[in-house]
Ligand code: GDP
């Protein structure tokens with residue numbers, strides 16, 4: 001239903017914004033810089049290649065905003081693509097399963113598994129009010145079991161009593177059973193790690209997984225992992241079916257390339273980020289922040305964003321100019337409604353139009369939601385171009401047709417026309433500034 005309308009809108013917009021489209025050569029030149037930045041941020045080479053190729057396809061032919069260079073435009077496209085890719089689905093720990101919910105922690109030795117286990121347990125206990133049981137499956141290093149017990153005590157979370165001589169699988173089974181009997185909500189299984197990828201380690205983790213059927217398998221990875229990130233992620237995910245990634249040591253000077261590498265290889269979301277040695281140093285993953293860190297071109301990105309904002313403003317001013325000349329038709333109203341929708345309500349738009357600041361307050365009380373904007377635009381898009389230019393054509397039978405087309409009552413058409421008339425009148429008289437949009441909209 002909106003197609004015709006949005007085509008026209010984007011036509012108008014591109015008339016305003018077009019400085020030309022990005023050529024193959026523009027994109028190639030800009031991507032050279034981007035490639036260097038990604039490699040410097042320690043993104044794995046194969047990921048740099050596939051990522052820049054994907055961006056190239058998207059970027060060639062894209063419209064360049066006014067007052068922005070092609071290179072800057074490409075950087076913005078790269079940034080947006082990076083954010084989209086890093087973000088994807090929401091990165092929270094999923095506890096949506098029958099209790100006790102198992103969380104299996106895997107990763108290389110020293111990646112921060114044990115510390116992260118305690119951090120997550122603390123968060124689930126304190127913030128989400130879950131009863132958590134911790135169990136260390138690191139049978140090779142007694143000190144590791146002790147470490148988890150100490151951290152558990154520190155965060156006020158119970159750990160499974162240590163019994164000498166049990167295998168990882170036996171301990172894991174015992175943990176699940178103890179949790180069932182003890183009424184725990186969550187069991188976190190902290191596995192042993194090796195300094196490098198190792199078949200015995202993988203097999204052990206796979207056996208534990210088969211025995212306990214965990215709801216989450218979290219790969220803990222050091223953000224400082226460089227080119228190896230790809231191999232690590234691929235090996236763990238291929239063997240264990242990772243459900244999410246926790247990136248540790250983001251407090252250091254890691255540029256975060258591992259985040260992109262691991263996300264690209266596994267397609268699994270980065271769920272959390274470790275930002276220090278302390279048990280409260282755990283944060284949500286912010287794709288935009290990390291994208292900025294990886295790309296290191298935040299200045300250019302905000303410059304392009306500002307340019308885009310300016311264009312919105314120019315568009316708003318153009319409509320205002322038309323209003324002042326008394327040539328305010330239903331197409332203009334529709335465009336204005338689209339703009340309001342985009343800006344998250346009428347307040348934003350009014351702030352932009354000259355002389356409207358005061359009316360803004362008045363209007364904010366009125367119940368003007370996005371749904372209403374959408375409905376009104378649907379009505380307008382059900383009219384013929386002649387009707388939009390000359391609303392007086394809309395007599396009873398035409399109104400009925402439009403109402404049917406938009407799936408609304410005829411009374412809605414009347415309201416819309418009344419609003420338009422009030423606004424158009426008001427625009428003519430705007431010099432005197434006696435009436436405002438607020439009044440027009442308030443009268444609906
Ligand atoms: P594991 O072998 O995978 O269990 O790793 P550990 O949890 O024992 O952590 C290894 C070291 O990394 C410890 O000294 C931790 O304090 C440290 N560590 C873990 N996470 C972070 C983090 O997010 N930031 C920093 N700076 N250090 C961390």
Ligand code: MG
Nearest residue numbers: 113114138144
């Ligand atoms: Mg450990």
